[in-house]
Amino acid sequence: MGQMAEIFLLSRFARISCTALVALALFTAYQGAGLAAAISLTAAALVWTSSPFHPGRARQPWLTINRTLLVLLAALLLASLWSPPWTIGHWLYAMPLIAFGLLPVGWGALLTLFCVVAIVVANQAAVGDPGRHQFISSMLLTLALSGILVYLREYKSRQLAPLRRTDELTQAASREYLSADLHKEIQRSEREGTDMAVILVGLDSHLSDKDPDEDIRAILPRIGRFLHSQLRDFDSYYRVADLQFLVILPNVATAEAAQTAETVRKGLGSLLESHGLNLTVSAGIAGLNIGDDSDSLQQSAANALRRAQQQGGNRVQSYSTWSEAQVTQARGPVQ
Numbered sequence: 001m002g003q004m005a006e007i008f009l010l011s012r013f014a015r016i017s018c019t020a021l022v023a024l025a026l027f028t029a030y031q032g033a034g035l036a037a038a039i040s041l042t043a044a045a046l047v048w049t050s051s052p053f054h055p056g057r058a059r060q061p062w063l064t065i066n067r068t069l070l071v072l073l074a075a076l077l078l079a080s081l082w083s084p085p086w087t088i089g090h091w092l093y094a095m096p097l098i099a100f101g102l103l104p105v106g107w108g109a110l111l112t113l114f115c116v117v118a119i120v121v122a123n124q125a126a127v128g129d130p131g132r133h134q135f136i137s138s139m140l141l142t143l144a145l146s147g148i149l150v151y152l153r154e155y156k157s158r159q160l161a162p163l164r165r166t167d168e169l170t171q172a173a174s175r176e177y178l179s180a181d182l183h184k185e186i187q188r189s190e191r192e193g194t195d196m197a198v199i200l201v202g203l204d205s206h207l208s209d210k211d212p213d214e215d216i217r218a219i220l221p222r223i224g225r226f227l228h229s230q231l232r233d234f235d236s237y238y239r240v241a242d243l244q245f246l247v248i249l250p251n252v253a254t255a256e257a258a259q260t261a262e263t264v265r266k267g268l269g270s271l272l273e274s275h276g277l278n279l280t281v282s283a284g285i286a287g288l289n290i291g292d293d294s295d296s297l298q299q300s301a302a303n304a305l306r307r308a309q310q311q312g313g314n315r316v317q318s319y320s321t322w323s324e325a326q327v328t329q330a331r332g333p334v335q
Contacts, residue, residue: 081122096146170224197257204313254287280314
C-alpha cells in the first residue's frame with residue numbers, strides 16, 4: 001500500500017510539474033526570453049518522458065530519450081552562464097538531484113562533476129559580475145546537500161532490502177520469504193488435514209537467457225497484477241526467477257489447482273499477445289504428499305514445469321511423486 005501511494009504521489013507531482021513548466025515556457029517565450037523558454041520546454045519534456053509520469057516509460061526507447069533530454073537540459077543551463085545576468089543559471093542548483101535521480105550513481109556523479117567544472121570556468125570568465133562568487137559558493141553548498149541526500153537514499157535502500165517482502169517490479173512476494181511461508185502452509189495443512197498445492201508458472205521463451213529483454217521486463221508488472229487478480233485473498237505468489245512465479249494454494253487439491261493453472265495460462269497468453277509478444281506460458285503443479293517439505297514441493301513443481309516445456313510448452317503439467325509422470329495435462333492452442 002505504501003508503494004502504491006508513493007507511485008501515485010510521484011505521478012501526480014510529475015503531471016503538475018510538466019504542466020507548470022509548459023506554462024512557464026509559453027510565458028517566457030511571450031516575454032522574448034528564448035533561452036529561458038527552451039530550458040523550460042526541455043525540462044517539461046524531461047518530466048514527460050520519465051517513468052513517474054507514465055510507468056511504461058521505464059523502458060527503451062524512453063530511457064534513452066529521457067537521458068538525452070537531461071544532457072540537453074544541462075547543456076542549455078551551462079550555456080546560460082555565458083549570458084549574464086545568471087538568473088537562469090540558478091536552475092543548476094537542482095541539477096545534482098536531477099542527475100542522481102534519473103541516472104545511475106556513477107553517471108550522475110560524472111554529469112554533476114562536469115557541470116561543476118563548467119561553472120568554475122564560467123565563474124572565472126564572468127569578471128565584474130558581483131554575484132559570481134555567491135553563485136559558486138551556493139552551488140557547492142547545494143552539491144554537498146545533494147550528496148548527503150543521495151548517500152541517505154542508498155543507505156536506506158540497503159538497510160531496507162532484507163525487510164522488503166515484495167518484488168518492486170511485479171509486487172509479488174520476495175523469494176527470500178518463500179521457503180519459510182511454504183513451510184508454515186505445509187505445517188498448517190498437515191495439522192488440519194487439508195489439501196494444498198503449488199503452481200510454478202513460467203514463460204516458455206528465452207529459457208536460456210540470463211535476463212529478460214526490455215519488452216518482457218516492461219510487461220512483468222502487468223503479469224504480477226494479473227496473477228493478483230486471479231488468486232484468492234489468502235493465496236500467495238512469489239517471483240522465484242526472472243520469468244517464473246510460484247503460487248501457493250492452501251485448501252486446494254491437485255485437480256482444482258490444474259484448473260486454476262489453466263485459467264492463468266490462458267489469461268497470461270492473451271495478455272502477452274495483446275502486447276505484441278510472441279510468447280507462450282506453461283505451468284507445473286505439485287500437490288502436497290506425505291513426507292513433503294518446502295524444498296521437495298518446490299522441486300516437484302519445477303520438475304513438472306520442465307516436463308511441460310520439454311513437451312513443447314504452452315501447457316499445464318501436474319507432477320506425480322510416485323511415477324514422475326503426468327496426472328493431468330491441459331494443452332492450449334498452438335501459437
